[in-house]
Amino acid sequence: MTNHVAACGQMKVARLAQEPHGTHSESVLSFIRSGSLDMLHGETFTATQGMFVLVPGGMPHTLLSGSDLHVHWMSFCPDCLGLEPDAALLQPFQQVRLGALPALTLSGERVEFVQTLYQEFELALQQTLPLEVMKSFVFLLLHEVSLAQQPISWRAGMHPKVVAALSYIESQGLQPVSLQGVADAVFVSAPYLATLFKRETGYSVGQWLTKKRLGEACNRLMHTHTPIATLVEELGWSDTTHFIRQFKAAYGVTPALWRRQHSLKQAR
Numbered sequence: 106m107t108n109h110v111a112a113c114g115q116m117k118v119a120r121l122a123q124e125p126h127g128t129h130s131e132s133v134l135s136f137i138r139s140g141s142l143d144m145l146h147g148e149t150f151t152a153t154q155g156m157f158v159l160v161p162g163g164m165p166h167t168l169l170s171g172s173d174l175h176v177h178w179m180s181f182c183p184d185c186l187g188l189e190p191d192a193a194l195l196q197p198f199q200q201v202r203l204g205a206l207p208a209l210t211l212s213g214e215r216v217e218f219v220q221t222l223y224q225e226f227e228l229a230l231q232q233t234l235p236l237e238v239m240k241s242f243v244f245l246l247l248h249e250v251s252l253a254q255q256p257i258s259w260r261a262g263m264h265p266k267v268v269a270a271l272s273y274i275e276s277q278g279l280q281p282v283s284l285q286g287v288a289d290a291v292f293v294s295a296p297y298l299a300t301l302f303k304r305e306t307g308y309s310v311g312q313w314l315t316k317k318r319l320g321e322a323c324n325r326l327m328h329t330h331t332p333i334a335t336l337v338e339e340l341g342w343s344d345t346t347h348f349i350r351q352f353k354a355a356y357g358v359t360p361a362l363w364r365r366q367h368s369l370k371q372a373r
Contacts, residue, residue, distance in 0.1 A: 110185040111239045113226040121171030131180040132162040140174035152208040159207045161198040163320015177223035181243050194247040204263035209253035219249050266291050267305040278317045284310045319355050326364040333360050
């Protein structure tokens with residue numbers, strides 16, 4: 106069942122082929138019931154049965170492959186649910202933004218409860234739910250994430266300079282930011298950072314900035330009535346035509362049409 110505020114479902118796939126670098130406006134929390142999923146996030150890693158996989162809204166991510174997958178998933182809009190970026194329930198997602206590997210292992214005694222939560226949420230969404238009920242399901246699942254652990258065998262992940270660059274982009278990415286500006290902020294040369302960032306994330310600094318800004322553009326198109334020309338200036342694009350071209354390449358429709366479609370969904 107899909108909804109911009111919150112959605113829930115499950116997927117069974119015998120073999121998952123590589124998907125190109127992607128991003129979406131909502132945050133996504135998946136739970137692997139069985140099988141395995143290979144992802145790229147600074148390094149290649151494999152998420153297996155009993156793990157949560159976290160993808161923050163607007164965060165670039167790459168699925169490499171998967172086999173015999175049975176996955177429960179939930180997407181949600183933090184703003185719609187009244188969750189501020191620094192909310193305790195969102196801290197695992199914030200850590201992923203700053204370079205932590207996006208997978209956590211759930212303890213065995215919690216697995217049945219979590220699977221039941223996903224299943225009941227999916228069933229409940231087949232009818233129109235009050236916002237408070239949606240929040241209850243989402244908050245319960247996010248609480249389970251806070252109890253999960255990252256596998257001890259996994260190293261911390263990204264190079265400290267890339268983590269510092271991601272932190273800078275997270276705080277300043279909606280301002281006019283360049284590769285040189287990020288490099289200066291983390292005290293390395295621009296060519297060195299460009300090579301390191303691409304190696305660790307699979308993206309250039311410019312690509313990462315664009316995807317972050319596009320994710321924020323979706324958020325503002327949904328939650329404000331700000332004219333698109335004003336959004337373009339607020340989000341750091343040099344001109345409206347360039348913004349529309351990049352938005353359509355990412356989401357398949359123009360910003361104006363995206364806003365109308367999602368406004369209609371909210372109104373239902």
